[in-house]
Amino acid sequence: MRHDDQPLSNGVRAILTNFVDQIPKIMFGLERLEFIANIINEQSEDVRQALKKKLDSFLSRMHLKEASDIDIGGAGCDGKIWYRVYGVKQPDLELRTYTLDETDLLILNILTKKDQEYLFKHRYVDFSYTIHRNDKRTRFRATAYFELNHLGLNMRLIPNQIRPFKDLQLHDEVTRLLSLKYVKRGLVLITGITGSGKSCTLDTIIDANNRTADAHIVIISNPVEYVHDSQRSIVRHREVGRDVLTFKDGTIQSLRQDPDIIVLGEVRDPDTIATVLEVADSGHKVFTTLHTSSTTESIDRILGETVPNEQSRIRERLADVLICVISQKLIPNLDGKLTLAKEVLVATPAIKTAIRNNHTDEIYQLIYQSTQQGMITMEQDLVNLVRGQKISYQEAYSNANHKKRFEELMKYYKP
Numbered sequence: 001m002r003h004d005d006q007p008l009s010n011g012v013r014a015i016l017t018n019f020v021d022q023i024p025k026i027m028f029g030l031e032r033l034e035f036i037a038n039i040i041n042e043q044s045e046d047v048r049q050a051l052k053k054k055l056d057s058f059l060s061r062m063h064l065k066e067a068s069d070i071d072i073g074g075a076g077c078d079g080k081i082w083y084r085v086y087g088v089k090q091p092d093l094e095l096r097t098y099t100l101d102e103t104d105l106l107i108l109n110i111l112t113k114k115d116q117e118y119l120f121k122h123r124y125v126d127f128s129y130t131i132h133r134n135d136k137r138t139r140f141r142a143t144a145y146f147e148l149n150h151l152g153l154n155m156r157l158i159p160n161q162i163r164p165f166k167d168l169q170l171h172d173e174v175t176r177l178l179s180l181k182y183v184k185r186g187l188v189l190i191t192g193i194t195g196s197g198k199s200c201t202l203d204t205i206i207d208a209n210n211r212t213a214d215a216h217i218v219i220i221s222n223p224v225e226y227v228h229d230s231q232r233s234i235v236r237h238r239e240v241g242r243d244v245l246t247f248k249d250g251t252i253q254s255l256r257q258d259p260d261i262i263v264l265g266e267v268r269d270p271d272t273i274a275t276v277l278e279v280a281d282s283g284h285k286v287f288t289t290l291h292t293s294s295t296t297e298s299i300d301r302i303l304g305e306t307v308p309n310e311q312s313r314i315r316e317r318l319a320d321v322l323i324c325v326i327s328q329k330l331i332p333n334l335d336g337k338l339t340l341a342k343e344v345l346v347a348t349p350a351i352k353t354a355i356r357n358n359h360t361d362e363i364y365q366l367i368y369q370s371t372q373q374g375m376i377t378m379e380q381d382l383v384n385l386v387r388g389q390k391i392s393y394q395e396a397y398s399n400a401n402h403k404k405r406f407e408e409l410m411k412y413y414k415p
Contacts, residue, residue, distance in 0.1 A: 012054045015047060020101045029149040030120060036101070037108045037116050051109045056131045059140065061092065062157050063133070068195070073103030074152030086337050087195075087330065100150040107144050107151045118241075119144055119151075128223035128239065129155060136160065141199075141225050158225045163200055165208045167340075170326075171374030174344055177324045178205050180213040180260055180285055186323035186347075187280040191290040191298045197330050197340060198289045199225055199265070205287060206263060210235055216258055220250035221265030233260075240265075248272045251279055264288040270305045277314065280321035294378065294401050295325040295345035296363045299355060319355040322347040327378065331399050333391050341385060341399060343378040346370070364402070379406040386410070 019039055027035055040048070055072070058081050062070060067083035079097030082089055098106070108116060110129065119125040124145035131138050140155040165175075176182040188205075192198045203226045210217060215233045222240035229235070236257070237243075244250035247264055248271050254262050266289045267273050280286045292298045299318070306314045325345040333339040345351065345367055354362045367375045382396040383406065393410070400406035 012050055015050060016098075016102045016105055019105050020099065023101060032149070033104060033108070033151065034120060036104055037120075040105065040109050041113060041116075048109055051106060055106045055110060058095070059131050059138070059155065059157075060133050061095075063138075065092070068157055070153075070155050070157075072153045072155075073098075073100070073107055074147035074150055075100070076147060076152065077103070079103075084195075087332050103153075104151050107153045111144065115144075119146075126222055126241075128225070139225065139227070141223055159200065162207045162226065163204045165204055168201065168204060168342075169340075170344070171376075173374035174324060174326075174346065177346065177374075178208070180209050180215055183285065183323060184260075185280065185283045185285055185321070187276065187318075187321045188285070188287045188323050189290055189298055189325040190287070191292045191295070191325060191327040192329060193291065193293055195330065196328050197338075198328065201326065201328060201340075202263065202287060202289060203228070206235070206261075209233065209261060213260070215260035217261040217263065218250075218254040218257060218259045219263040219265075220244060220247055220254065221263075222247070225265075246272075248275050251275050255279065255282070255284075259284060261285045261287065266291070270307065273302055273305055274310075274314065277317045277321055281317055286321075293327065293329075295327045295343050295367065296360055298325050298327060299360050299363065303358075303360075315355060315358060319347075319352040322352070322355070329378070329399050331382075331385070331391050331395050333385075333395075334389065339385060339390050341378060341381050341391075341396075342376070343367070343381065343401075344374060344376050346374050348373060377402075377405075379409055382406060383409045 022039060023032060023035060058070060062083065065083050065085055067085045069084040071077055071082040079099065080091035081095045082091050115125045115127055124143060126143045129140045129142045138160060139158040141158060142155045144151055144153045178188060190198045190202050206217060206228060210228055210231045210233045213233055217233050217235045219237045224237045224239040227237055238250050240247055240250065244253065251262060251264065252275060262279060262284055264276065267276055276286055276288060290298050290301060292301050302318060303311055303315055324347060326342055328340055328342040330338040331341050350366050351363060354360060354366065364377065368377050378401050382400055385391045386393055386396045397403060397406060
């Protein structure tokens, strides 16, 4: 018997079969999905809850499998429910398969009418989702999107517990820079590719400030992920699309809310980047993330997003406000789990001068030579992880940004 062959599942299968039978065979694409949404929206609360419980059961299995992500629907899933466990994505063969129409129904059922309208207009929608399991609330960051005229869904589990700050293993100087107690203004960037744990690191830093500073923290995110309980600080959460229209609007509005720390889930466009730099320059501490794989690339990305006639001004302002950049990766370790590897840049006078003079090619070497000030290159950290028998040489080499430099370092550090 498959895992989901239960009485509830039998009822859900009947509901799904009944719905699918109502869909005209000659209807395709957007028209077909809008038809399905109309069927869903007309159903009773009991029917919708039964369908929701079915999807929620897939999410509950994430705890058992120790999965970080789930994928449902669309041609790519081939009818299966897929999970990412310690970086590896595979289908769950204990669960039965679902047709494209069935997964379309399950996905549309958990969306509000407003989210459905946004999805049909923009062909994707980002949203947050919550389930209750064993009297505990579990939140997910979700995105639904079109794939070959049907819907795909990815959900990422937002951990209920925050990683302890000490697990970041940051230099004492960097720890002081991240703390509002020691540095009141400026910009901190947390960067990395998708799935690198940027949000978790950002939440860890927010939590540390929440527990140590008498302050007001405003978080603007899309969607809101981990919800922080106010400790010594007041912590407010504003979700883009629900509580505020855009990241830029939320940033500007926050200035009238007496904040000490402003947190943006991500900066994605030139206007928001310029606004963030202006806010940091006005005397506030700003934390945000960028989708880049190294500290130097992060600086180049900010400058590259700026129109040419504004680059000189943006470069000067970035040099003024930048405090620290942490670029990170999650790497499979020897225990079959994931280990954090990081590159840390501290905005010393030498780094600021390199930014002002547009000599970002000098920054990597400055980081390499400045370990006493809390800096470390990704390659140095990877070598440390290999030496500490946390990760394999091959994994370290694969994740190195500068592979020749990594090989050179390993020549000195081999046992």
